[in-house]
Amino acid sequence: DAKTTQPNSMESNEEEPVHLPCNHSTISGTDYIHWYRQLPSQGPEYVIHGLTSNVNNRMASLAIAEDRKSSTLILHRATLRDAAVYYCIPRPTLNTNAGKSTFGDGTTLTVKP
Amino acid sequence: DGGITQSPKYLFRKEGQNVTLSCEQNLNHDAMYWYRQDPGQGLRLIYYSQIVNDFQKGDIAEGYSVSREKKESFPLTVTSAQKNPTAFYLCASSPPGKVNTEAFFGQGTRLTVV
Numbered sequence: 001d002a003k004t005t006q007p008n009s010m011e012s013n014e015e016e017p018v019h020l021p022c023n024h025s026t027i028s029g030t031d032y033i034h035w036y037r038q039l040p041s042q043g044p045e046y047v048i049h050g051l052t053s054n055v056n057n058r059m060a061s062l063a064i065a066e067d068r069k070s071s072t073l074i075l076h077r078a079t080l081r082d083a084a085v086y087y088c089i090p091r092p093t094l095n096t097n098a099g100k101s102t103f104g105d106g107t108t109l110t111v112k113p
Numbered sequence: 114d115g116g117i118t119q120s121p122k123y124l125f126r127k128e129g130q131n132v133t134l135s136c137e138q139n140l141n142h143d144a145m146y147w148y149r150q151d152p153g154q155g156l157r158l159i160y161y162s163q164i165v166n167d168f169q170k171g172d173i174a175e176g177y178s179v180s181r182e183k184k185e186s187f188p189l190t191v192t193s194a195q196k197n198p199t200a201f202y203l204c205a206s207s208p209p210g211k212v213n214t215e216a217f218f219g220q221g222t223r224l225t226v227v
Contacts, residue, residue, distance in 0.1 A: 041221070043204075
């Protein structure tokens with residue numbers, strides 16, 4: 001499994017953009033990059049995923065480096081409800097094991113009012 | 114609404130007792146998973162099942178057992194052989210046959226052994 005490196009914690013002010021980085025230098029060429037987030041005392045929830053191109057959805061944007069060794073999750077306007085632990089997870093393309101992935105310690109995002 | 118239900122949310126047991134955590138899904142997903150999470154740490158895979166009547170050990174299966182008699186249900190038993198069972202337990206499921214599907218998680222069961 002590809003290893004990931006994320007900062008332990010980050011802070012943001014409310015209504016400002018947040019860029020959460022992830023290094024995955026050993027990622028396979030066919031692994032997608034998934035992001036999940038976990039609010040306190042809850043199960044993780046899916047945020048976004050991508051392979052090579054940048055991706056946008058209603059929750060966030062995902063910017064993937066050209067060499068695919070890193071990616072950045074972008075929250076365009078952080079709210080207090082975005083305070084959570086964010087996990088970056090490489091996942092095989094031919095996916096029958098969506099849950100069978102390694103969740104590292106993630107980045108704890110604190111949003112200040 | 115479709116989803117994954119874990120029960121109970123909080124569970125207390127005496128040391129040496131077996132305890133079973135429930136996980137039910139009505140999403141028609143073939144694959145189901147159990148994770149353990151300790152404070153301030155990420156998730157670690159205990160067991161997973163890709164189809165009824167079949168399951169595989171994950172990274173930390175010792176002291177745990179599972180069954181998959183029905184597609185909708187994947188209960189986890191924490192046995193007395195598990196040396197440090199106090200933790201937050203999460204169940205997940207995912208659909209088959211699609212490239213790169215997301216996993217859906219339950220809200221977790223917090224087990225405290227005293």
